[in-house]
Amino acid sequence: MGTKGFITGTGMYLPEKIVTNFDLEKIVDTSDEWITQRTGIKERRISRDDEPTSELAYKAGMKAIEDAGLTPDEIDMIIVGTFTPDMLFPSCACIVAKKMGLEGIPALDLEAACSGFVYSLTIASQFIENGVFENILVIGADETSKTVDWSDRTVCVLFGDGAGAFVLSSKGTKNEIKGFGMGSRGSGHDCIVIPAGGSRIPATQKAIDEKLHFLTMKGKDVYRFAINIVSHTIKQAFNESNMEVSDLKYIIPHQANIRIIKSAAKKMGLNEDNITINLDKYGNTVAATIPIGFHEFINDGKSNSGEIAALVGFGGGLSWCTILVEL
Ligand code: UT7
Numbered sequence: 001m002g003t004k005g006f007i008t009g010t011g012m013y014l015p016e017k018i019v020t021n022f023d024l025e026k027i028v029d030t031s032d033e034w035i036t037q038r039t040g041i042k043e044r045r046i047s048r049d050d051e052p053t054s055e056l057a058y059k060a061g062m063k064a065i066e067d068a069g070l071t072p073d074e075i076d077m078i079i080v081g082t083f084t085p086d087m088l089f090p091s092c093a094c095i096v097a098k099k100m101g102l103e104g105i106p107a108l109d110l111e112a113a114c115s116g117f118v119y120s121l122t123i124a125s126q127f128i129e130n131g132v133f134e135n136i137l138v139i140g141a142d143e144t145s146k147t148v149d150w151s152d153r154t155v156c157v158l159f160g161d162g163a164g165a166f167v168l169s170s171k172g173t174k175n176e177i178k179g180f181g182m183g184s185r186g187s188g189h190d191c192i193v194i195p196a197g198g199s200r201i202p203a204t205q206k207a208i209d210e211k212l213h214f215l216t217m218k219g220k221d222v223y224r225f226a227i228n229i230v231s232h233t234i235k236q237a238f239n240e241s242n243m244e245v246s247d248l249k250y251i252i253p254h255q256a257n258i259r260i261i262k263s264a265a266k267k268m269g270l271n272e273d274n275i276t277i278n279l280d281k282y283g284n285t286v287a288a289t290i291p292i293g294f295h296e297f298i299n300d301g302k303s304n305s306g307e308i309a310a311l312v313g314f315g316g317g318l319s320w321c322t323i324l325v326e327l
Contacts, residue, residue: 001129001130002128002131002170003129003176003177004125005124005168005170006168006170006171006174006176006177007166007168007175007176007177007294008067008068008070008135008171008175009064009065009066010063010067010164010166010167010291010294010299011062011063011064011065011067011164011165011295012063012162012164012165012291012295012296013056013059013060013163013164014045014160014162014292015045015048015056015161016045017048018044018045019046019160020042021041021042021043021157024156024157027150028150028151028153028156028157030153030157035157039158039258039279040257040261040277040279041158041160041258041279041283043281043282043283044159044160044161044282044283045162045282046160047143047145047146051143052086052143053085053086053092053141053142054086054099054141055099056141056162057080057082057092057096057141057165058096058099058100059163060139060164060288061078061100061139061163063165064139064166065137067167068135068169070135072101073101074134075100075105075135075167076133076134076136077124078093078096078102078106078137078138078139079093079107079123079137079138080092080093080107080108080109080110080141081109081110081111081115081116081118081119081120081139081140082110082111082141082142082287083111083116083142084141084142084146084147084286088197091107091108091109092109092141093107096139110123112316112317112321113192113287113315113317113319114254114256114289114313114314115182115254115287115313115314115315115317115319116140116142117138117139117140117164117287117288118180118182118290118313118322119182119313119321120140121138121166121168121177121323122180122321125168125180128168128169131170133170134170134171135169135170136167136168136169137166137167138167138168139164140163140165140288141162142161142162142286142288143161144161144215144284144285144286145160145161147194147215148215149211149214152214152216154219155214158217159283160283160285161285162282162288162289163285163288164285164288164289164291164292164295166294174305175325176326177323178243178308178324178325179240179241179242179243179323180237180240180241180321180323180324181234181235181237181238181239181241181322182320182322183233183236183319184320185225185317185318186317186318188225188318189318191217191218191221191318192215192218192222192315192318193215193216194212195207195212196208196213197213222315223260225314225318226257226315227263229314230251230263230267230312230314231264233312233314233322234248234251234264234310234322236322237310237323237324238324243324248268248308248310249270249274249303249307250303250307250309250310250327251268251270251274251276251310251312252275252276252290252294252297252310252311252312253275253276253290253293254290254312254313254314255277255278255282255283255285256284256315257279258279261279264312276294276296276297278292278293278296290311290312293311294309294311294325297309298327307326310322310324310325311325
């Protein structure tokens, strides 16, 4: 068995349009004060009608490939973590491959909602560790704005659109994956859900009239789950990798709520400066939060080589996953 993979390139892409909390005050009964205090979000990016998820994914992916010093033809496989593909099928990854001019390589989507990117990275890591592939493009991209009811204040204020990407390679000098821990709890599958549009409730006029095609969330239940799962999954990753949790230096968490992030820092005994926060700027970009967070984190240059960072995803499924990276 070889390395689990080196993150040799990172990239991100956000739609241009910024929607602030004050903008939302004009369309739903909410306030900047409520959103800021309860979530930490100040603004988010919203994609254009003619800008599907594959477009954000393609742009973030190209930046990661360039950052790795590669060209698209050196990519052996594409995995896209997303719950908002352009359409139910084909996969977003196949559309990204087409945009990159790549024919013949495997391309697939992985649907694990907010854990989608970290789940995808663990799958990519298997192909690197087994020596099958040398460079895999892993993307997390979502356009939740196109799944929410813009008159439902309990949901529409929370999310934003965006994409982030890594190139995971068999050779590198830093940012090496050392291990991971992951899991799911299907008993909570109805906590965050888009009920219609699949095989249980097909897309019909009745389903639309009943608003079943919109994302709904049992916010309090998910909050309770999230508060407990973050420290659990970090410890799980350290245990399963035979590493010492006392070596944890940074957390790059999923960006759902500032209160969940601060609680995680406290539980793990970390200073808040050692935990990335960007949901004030982008909201919850679902599968994109972690690659965007890691991209910004390593580019701000405050970390040192050899330190351990935990990339922590949690959300719909319910699902969770932590990946440990030696910087
Ligand atoms: O990424 C996937 C994982 N997702 C998460 O981890 C999200 C986890 N959950 C949360 O972050 C929080 O539960 C929320 C931010 C979604 C909600 O915060 P909360 O503190 O749990 O608020 P709440 O749902 O208990 O609502 C409190 C009050 C309610 O009013 P009443 O019943 O007390 O009169 C809501 O109707 O706030 C009201 N409310 C709002 N008020 C103004 C709900 N949404 C809004 C809003 N603006 N946007």
